[in-house]
Amino acid sequence: MDDGLSLVFAALADPTRRAILARLAEGPAPVTELGRPFDISAQAVSKHLKVLERAGLISRSRQGQWRPCRLEAAPLERAGGWIEQYRAVWEDSLGRLEQEIDRIQGRQDHADD
Amino acid sequence: MDDGLSLVFAALADPTRRAILARLAEGPAPVTELGRPFDISAQAVSKHLKVLERAGLISRSRQGQWRPCRLEAAPLERAGGWIEQYRAVWEDSLGRLEQEIDRIQGRQDHADD
């Protein structure tokens, strides 16, 4: 379970981490600020950041005594791309799945995983 | 970690389950067929399917001695929607993030999580 996509999805599978990413979408922030909204220790925040970093979703730099974190969107884009494969399925507004299934089956290039 | 989005992302954070979904995109299939590509027991497959079902990603019916599984795309759509929030960040092709950050900050409606 340590391929890139799995790491990204696993990192997203936690509300605290998703909230951290949402905060980072507004701009870089140091660890303490990222942890402020949550009722957990700074160490726990540090662990969450490590998970996000391992998934490539954030990068950390150094600025004095602070370690500002910055959102890295590339993995989100890959994850979004994987999900987009299935757009045809949920866009079938009439519930006639078969048509779209045919379309998917007709594809040559779906690297399924 | 048991809200809807977390369940969906957690379910997607496993290559076996993603491959199962990819197979199901081609149409419903019974458990044995879904497990055929993998070198794990039928019971393990059953567990994976239970995870997918709890996330709402599949539904199971009954047809004689088989339990065909069907892909349910709605949760994928919600997950995709969450990720799409960040499209502005990764679409900044010039790497000038600040502009996009300003745009995001200007939003009134970002339900962050």
Place this chain on the structure above:
DNA sequence: TCGATACTCAACCTATTGGTTTATAAGCCG
């Protein structure tokens, strides 16, 4: 230099995950 602040590392705890094996239920068919 000393104290406060920001952050991380290490050890520990409990719950969950992903797999196993064994046993059980349900439906087909001879």
Place this chain on the structure above:
DNA sequence: CGGCTTATAAACCAATAGGTTGAGTATCGA
């Protein structure tokens, strides 16, 4: 009925996740 196939349930196990506390490192500021 009896045996085969499909599928799930339950108990178990090692590894991981998410949290804690305690200790340690690094930087600022007086």
